Amino acid sequence: MSELNWDYVYPLSGPVYINGAEPGDTLAVEILDLKTKRWGWTAVLPDLGLLAEDYPDAYLRTFDLSDGKYIHFSEGIKVPIEPFLGTMGVCPKDGDGTPIMPPGNFGGNLDVRQLTIGTKLYLPVQQAGALFSCGDGHAAQGDGEVCVSALECPMYASLKFTVIKAAEKSIPSPQFQTKGGLTQKVNHDDFYGTTGVGPDLMTGAQEALRSMIDYVSETYSIEKIDAYLLASLCVDLKISEVVDAGQYVVSALLPLSIFNDSQE
Secondary structure (H helix, E strand, O other): OOOOOOOHHHEEEEOOOOOOOOOOEEEEEEEEEEEEEEEEEEEEEEOOOOOOOOOOOEEEEEOOOOOOOOOEEEOOOOOOOOOOOEEEEEEOOOOOOOOOOEOOOEOOOOOOOOOOOOOOEEEEEEOOOOEEEEEEEEEEOOOOOOOOOOEEEEEEEEEEEEEEOOOOOOOOOEEOOOOOOOOOOOOOOOOEEEEEOOOOHHHHHHHHHHHHHHHHHHHHOHHHHHHHHHHHHOEEEEEEEOOOOOOOOEEEEEEHHHHHOOOO
């Protein structure tokens, strides 16, 4: 049995020294261009993911991205390619070999899928020169990256950096502004939602996701493990309600446009 070599799984570029950036300043990162290369992968890794106990065994699928527009997940299922960098961040205060996972107020493994072309990301500078790094290219991901991987792929990126001095803008943690709507490539069609309701947000997220996997598997006749991977690529987890006496509502939202040809 082969073993996973993490030295090759998580490629990063950097750190980049930004002239004039000082602690307290804000680094604005404008995402000018992102291009995926010809292939990518999605996997379930043991002991990781939102439903690690449900899916304990390793499972890997690779995909041809040469279409440039869609990930052809299976017959009749096409997920739009919408690339972003899962990891962008600066060096944390007193950082010395700091892991990018988990993320922190310095950024890191944010996995915010809205950080795509046209978005501006703002990061709080904590070290002289900011020392910006990025990587973890994704061709597509739903909010949550629920199976622990998105559509991981090699990627070209073009970024523009601007230093905003502390007197003008100082922030406690990453912020961003998108260019246009949050789900532009699937907004033209319906969505199907499932929910989890209860006193714990993590449990609610798991319940909503399990219901979504059941729905996709039964409705579209695919294996549950593949429905889990598909959810990681395009299902968005949302906190729908937190104010009702400790009973929280988490929703999982599936864009139904991926199951038809209305994307053309």
